[in-house]
Amino acid sequence: MSLVLVLNSGSSSIKFQLVDPTSHATDEPFASGLVEQIGEPSGTITLKHAGEKHRIEAPIPDHAAGLDLAFTLMSEHKCGPKDVELVAVGHRTVHGGLLFNSPEVITDEIVELMRDLIPLAPLHNPANIVGIEVARELLPDIPHVAVFDTGFFHSLPPAAALYAIDAETAAEHGVRRYGFHGTSHEYVSHKVADILGRPYEDINQITLHLGNGASCAAIKGGRPIDTSMGMTPLAGLVMGTRSGDIDPGIVFHLHRTAGMSIDEIDALLNKRSGVKGISGVNDFRELRALIDEGNQDAWLAYNIYIHQLRRYIGSYMIALGRVDAITFTAGVGENADFVREDALAGLEMYGIKIDPAKNGREQIISTDDSTIKVLVVPTNEELAIARYAKTKSEAAQS
Template identity: 75%
Template structure:
């Protein structure tokens, strides 16, 4: 069996999977794992293989040590890189800027170009580069492929991509809408085309990637024409810990009246805001329990969250002109039936009719949740970014 290794390197973690790219989207990966708490006093590696979960605690000073330890654990269980047929390695890279619109075979030059984009993603691209450099040393004889989170949105029309600020300043500092979660939006939009069994060119759809991070995209004929995240993943929808869209003047107000530093404001908007900032929790199961118990902050947080979903839905319906389908995906989108129901409530006049019984079905693969007579079809399609990255990678093998 030929496998692809998929790596997603974060600032203090590495997620990894060994994936058979020929498998169906619902199949479990051959191996999956997580290296976490890199750089802390005690790190942890979690490995899932052959129906069993293995946990290993050890100091993990850097990504190189973490990945090598993970590979050693895999070797001990007969599923290591020297024991299976790895034909390609796919690396998730968060920011491709305007340079990268599609997956790229990684060379020293490509690594340098990704490094040049660090100012646009100072928390993510350095970690992505660490993962690339470590994996290339450990597996030097297979192609390594970078798959960019921003790539799907490279073709956004200028009206959606440009901010109304000084052209010279924007050009000098790379300021524009890039969009994120692109691999997920592209994956589920292509799965929808398969489910509808129609040419992609004929389909207009709106995709909801709702997890702790959340974004929406308007897709016409297979190409994104708008998306909610912007130059950074902070823009757009209300998220688990991120504020989403706010008045930019709030930043200046906090700096002037609260004497907050740029770093403090950055932390506030990215890690202490969103649903967590309003209700104190960012897990939607806990949020729903709090609402049932009568917690007014939780109720307010939920209403703000739903209001922003509906605001973007309305604007994207106008942008597309006509909509064939809506697609919900990611942790909240796939599992929180109440979010889907409330986001689409009362929209029958726009051709959107959710079937309550279908909406309550368990998360078990792609499924239609709208009524048979709904003009706009509504689907839940589980995302599988790792499988998408694996398929991109093996194309270079």
């Protein structure tokens, strides 16, 4: 079995999976795990393999130590990088800017170009680069491939990609819509074509990636024409802890009247807003429980969330003209049937009809006579990254 190691390096954590690129979306990875609390006095490493869970606690001073400990734990259970046929390492990389619109085999030159993009993603790209450097040192003989979260939206039409600010300033500082969750939107939209048995290029669809981070995309004839996230992942839909779209004047108002610094406002909008900022929770299971108990803050947070989601769905229906499918994916999208029902309620006149008996039980949850098909399709970004990494590494070696 040829496997790909998929790495997602954050500022204080590393998610890892050993994936068979030929597997199905519903298959469990060969092994998976998480390195947490990097840089703290004590960290944890968890591993799932062959139906068993393993966990160790140890000081993890940096990413190098964390990945090394993870490899050691994997080797103890015969699933380390040297215990399997490892053909590539795929790295989830948040921001490719305008430089990268497809996966890239990583070289020293590619890493330096990624450093140039740090100002566009100061919270994500530095950690991604550290993870790449550490993995390349530990696995120097294996091809490493960067898969960029922004790549799918690289060719957005100018009307969707550009903001109405001074063009010279925008060009100088890279201010434009880049979009995120691209790997998920691309993967899911292709799965929709497979499920419907239609050519990808013939379908107009709206994909809704609803997790703690949330985004939606309008895809016309196989090409994205709009997406909700912008220059950063803060824009668009209301999310677990992020505000989504707000009046930009709020930033100036908070700075001038509340004396908040830019960093404080950044933390407010990214970490203390969204559903959690209003209700106190960001897990939709907890949110639903609070609503059922009559909690008014939870009800308000949910209504704001649904209101913004419906606004985007409606605007994308107009942008596409003809819509063939609307698809829900990611943690909330795949598991919260009430979100799917409320997001599309009352749209029968547009040919959107959810069948309550199918919602939560089948992939196509719309009625047989619904003009627009409504689907629930599990995303699998790690599998998509594994496939990209294997294909790209093989092409580079041929």
